[in-house]
Every structure is written in C-alpha cells, then in structure tokens.
C-alpha cells in the first residue's frame with residue numbers, strides 16, 4: 001500500500017505527456033504525472049457513465065469475460081430418460 005503512495009523515483013518522464021519530472025513533479029508507479037493521472041481518471045469515469053470510449057469498452061469486455069466464465073460448460077451426456085418423459 002505504501003508503494004502506491006510513493007512516487008517512482010526511477011522515472012524521469014511521464015508516460016502520457018512525456019514531460020520531465022522536473023517540470024510536472026513526481027511520477028507515479030503507473031508512469032503518469034499528476035495532471036495526466038487526473039485526466040485519465042476523469043476520462044474513465046465519464047466514459048463509463050456515458051457508455052463511450054475505451055474505458056467503457058474495457059469495462060464491457062471485463063463483464064463479458066466474467067459472464068463467459070460464469071456460464072457452466074455444456075453437458076456431454078444427455079439428461080436421464082426420466083427427465084425427457086415429462
């Protein structure tokens with residue numbers, strides 16, 4: 001948990017905007033400066049709430065993958081004869 005609160009001292013440039021840490025301040029472990037992190041968060045929240053953009057597509061893919069795992073495998077054997085007579 002502490003790792004998430006501390007900046008990554010090894011990073012020198014933001015992965016998103018490419019600006020130096022001397023200009024934009026500490027770079028997070030995700031590789032983003034504070035301004036880019038805020039912009040990405042807003043983009044994700046707005047995208048999911050308005051059902052648009054990459055964040056929403058990733059969200060829907062995650063739901064679909066979860067649902068695919070939740071559906072049981074088809075049975076290889078037919079049901080017993082007592083079930084088909086009803």
Ligand SMILES: [Zn+2]
Nearest residue numbers: 014017033036
């Ligand atoms: Zn940035």
